[in-house]
Amino acid sequence: MNIIRLQSLSEPDVQVYSSLTEAQLRNRLDPDKGIFIAESPKVIKVALQAGYEPISLLCEEKHINGDAKEIIDACPDTPVFTGSREMLAQLTGYTLTRGVLCAMRRKSTADFRDLCRDARRIAVIDGVTDTTNIGAIFRSAAALGIDCVLLTPTSCDPLNRRAVRVSMGTIFLVPWTWIDAPISALKEMGFKTVALALTDKSVSIDDAALAAEPRLALILGTEGDGLALNVIENADYTAKIPMAYGVDSLNVAAASAVAFWELRIRNK
Known part of the structure; x- marks a missing residue:
C-alpha cells in the first residue's frame, strides 16, 4: 500500500x-x-x-x-x-x-458512427443538463438493453461526479460518446429517429410501428423546455407515454426507463 x-x-x-x-x-x-x-x-x-x-x-x-x-x-x-x-x-x-x-x-471518446455501427437501440440525450437525470438515464439504459448512448454538446458530462454516483457506475458499462453532427445524421446509418415529446402528431410509445423498427434512436430532451422544434420536426416519429389522472409528462429519467423497456429488442 x-x-x-x-x-x-x-x-x-x-x-x-x-x-x-x-x-x-x-x-x-x-x-x-x-x-x-x-x-x-x-x-x-x-x-x-x-x-x-x-x-x-x-x-x-x-x-x-x-x-x-x-x-x-x-x-x-x-x-x-x-x-x-x-x-x-x-x-x-x-x-x-x-x-x-x-x-x-478519462478515456478518449469514440466517433459516434463507430459506436452505432452494430447498434439496434440507441439513446440520444439532447440538452439534458441535470446531473441526476444523466446518471439515472444511464442506469436505465444499462438495465434495459440500450446498445449505446449519444450526447449532444449541450448536455451534461456523464463523468460528472454526481452523475457517476447516481448511475451506480453504469456509465462505465454502456458505450457512450458525443455526437458532433446533427441528430438527423443517424438516418444515414439506417436508424429511424423517435422524439419523445407531446405534440398533436405523437403516437403512443406502444405503437406497433415503433417496436417493429429494426434500428431505432430514442431522442430525450430536458423536461423543462423539451426538445427543440427542429429536432421534433426532423424526427421520423414523435411518441408519448399515455398518462392517467391528467398528468402530462414524466421526469426525463423516468420517461427514458419506460421508453427503453417498451421499445427494447424482444428477440435478444
Missing part, C-alpha cells in the same frame, strides 16, 4: 479533490488529459473493471482496512491520501460516501 497521511489541506497532489472545477477536470482543450472523480467502493470497482486508470485515492483512515481495502489492494502502486473524517470533509466540502474517492484518467 502506498499510504500518504495528509499534513495540510493545501498539498498540491490533492487539489484534484478540492479546488478543481468539473470543467477543469474534464479539460476540454485536451480531453486525453482529463480526469474524473469516482465515489464509493462499488462505483470505483466498476470503473476499474471497465479499464479506467486510477491516479490516486482519497480515503478515510478507518476505511483503509475496511470498505476500501479491496480497491486499495487492486491498485497497489496508486497513492492513497488519507486523514481524519473531519479533515477530508473540510478538503472536499462534503462527507465522503463510504469514505473513499478515486481520481481516474
Whole structure:
C-alpha cells in the first residue's frame, strides 16, 4: 500500500479533490488529459473493471482496512491520501460516501458512427443538463438493453461526479460518446429517429410501428423546455407515454426507463 497521511489541506497532489472545477477536470482543450472523480467502493470497482486508470485515492483512515481495502489492494502502486473524517470533509466540502474517492484518467471518446455501427437501440440525450437525470438515464439504459448512448454538446458530462454516483457506475458499462453532427445524421446509418415529446402528431410509445423498427434512436430532451422544434420536426416519429389522472409528462429519467423497456429488442 502506498499510504500518504495528509499534513495540510493545501498539498498540491490533492487539489484534484478540492479546488478543481468539473470543467477543469474534464479539460476540454485536451480531453486525453482529463480526469474524473469516482465515489464509493462499488462505483470505483466498476470503473476499474471497465479499464479506467486510477491516479490516486482519497480515503478515510478507518476505511483503509475496511470498505476500501479491496480497491486499495487492486491498485497497489496508486497513492492513497488519507486523514481524519473531519479533515477530508473540510478538503472536499462534503462527507465522503463510504469514505473513499478515486481520481481516474478519462478515456478518449469514440466517433459516434463507430459506436452505432452494430447498434439496434440507441439513446440520444439532447440538452439534458441535470446531473441526476444523466446518471439515472444511464442506469436505465444499462438495465434495459440500450446498445449505446449519444450526447449532444449541450448536455451534461456523464463523468460528472454526481452523475457517476447516481448511475451506480453504469456509465462505465454502456458505450457512450458525443455526437458532433446533427441528430438527423443517424438516418444515414439506417436508424429511424423517435422524439419523445407531446405534440398533436405523437403516437403512443406502444405503437406497433415503433417496436417493429429494426434500428431505432430514442431522442430525450430536458423536461423543462423539451426538445427543440427542429429536432421534433426532423424526427421520423414523435411518441408519448399515455398518462392517467391528467398528468402530462414524466421526469426525463423516468420517461427514458419506460421508453427503453417498451421499445427494447424482444428477440435478444
